[in-house]
Amino acid sequence: MKGTLAVLALLLSGELGLQRGESVVTCPIFYEVFGALSLGSRTLLDGSLSTVNATPAEKEALGKVQDCYNEGGLTAKTLDLQAMTSITTSPECISHSLVTVKENLKSVLPIDR
Template identity: 45%
Template sequence: MNGPLLVLALLVTRELTFETPEACPAFYGVLTTVTLALPPPMLNETLDLVEATNAEKVALEKIQDCFAEKGLVNRLNHLRITVIYSLPALTYS
C-alpha cells in the first residue's frame, strides 16, 4: 500500500510528471503501427522514434503478429475503440 501512496504523493506535489502532450503522438503512432499490422520496417522506424529497446521491439512484433492473425475489420475496430476511449489524450494540450 505504501507504493501507490508514494506515487500519488509525488504526482500531487508535481515531482513526478508525465509529458502527456509529447507522449500522445508517439503512443498513437506505435498503436496504429502495431494494430494495423504494418510491415516490420515501419514498426522499427516508429519504435526508433521512441528509442525502444530490442526486447521491446521483439515484444511488440509478437503483439503485431497476433493482430495480423485477425481480420482487417477486427483490427480497425480495436483501433477505433482505443482512440474513442482515450479521447482526453487527443484533446489535451
Template identity: 45%
Template sequence: MKGTLLLLALLVIGELGFQTTEACLSFIRSYGALLTSSRTFLHADVSQFYATVAERVAFEKLQDCLGEEGPKTKILNPQILSLYLSPECKKYYGDDIIKKVQDFLNQSNIH
C-alpha cells in the same frame, strides 16, 4: 490483450518522461504502426524512442496479436478512442487535429 497493449504503451510513455498530453500524438502514431502488418513501419516508429532489442520483440508480438483482430476492433477500440479523444489531448493539440482524426475515420468508412 488490448488492455495489455494500452498499459504497455502508457508504461513506455511514462518511462520516456513525456507528459501524457504530449504523448497523445506519439501514441497514436505508434499504435498506427502496430496496426500495419509492416515490420518496417513498426521498427521505424520505435527506433525514434531508441527501443532495445527486447522492446522491439515485444512490439512485434503486439503487432502479431493485433493482426488477428478485425479493422473495426483495432481502430474503434474504446480504450484507444478515449485516449485520443480525451479532453486533455484536445486541449493540448487543439480540436483541429482531433477533427482530422475523426474525419479520417469517417472517410475510411470503418463503422
C-alpha cells in the same frame, strides 16, 4: 485477445512518455506506435519504436503483438480502431488534453495577470 492489444498499446504509450520525461509527447507517440502496430508492417513498427529508443526486447515483444493483430485480420483491427476512437473522443480525454495544452501554453507564453 483484441482488448488485450488495446490495453497493451495504452500501457506502452504511458511508459514511452515517462521514459522521455515529457507528457506532451506521449499522445503522438502512442498514435504513431499504435498505427504502425495495426498496419502490420514490421518496418514501420521498428521505425516508430526507434524514435523512442526501444530496446531489441521491446521491439521483439511488440512484433509479437503485431503478429497477433495480423492473425486477427481486418475485423480485429476495426474493433480496436473503434475502441481507440471512443477513448480519444471521450469527454475525459478531451478535457485532459485541453488542460494539458493550456498549461503548456501558460509555461511558454508570458501572460500578465
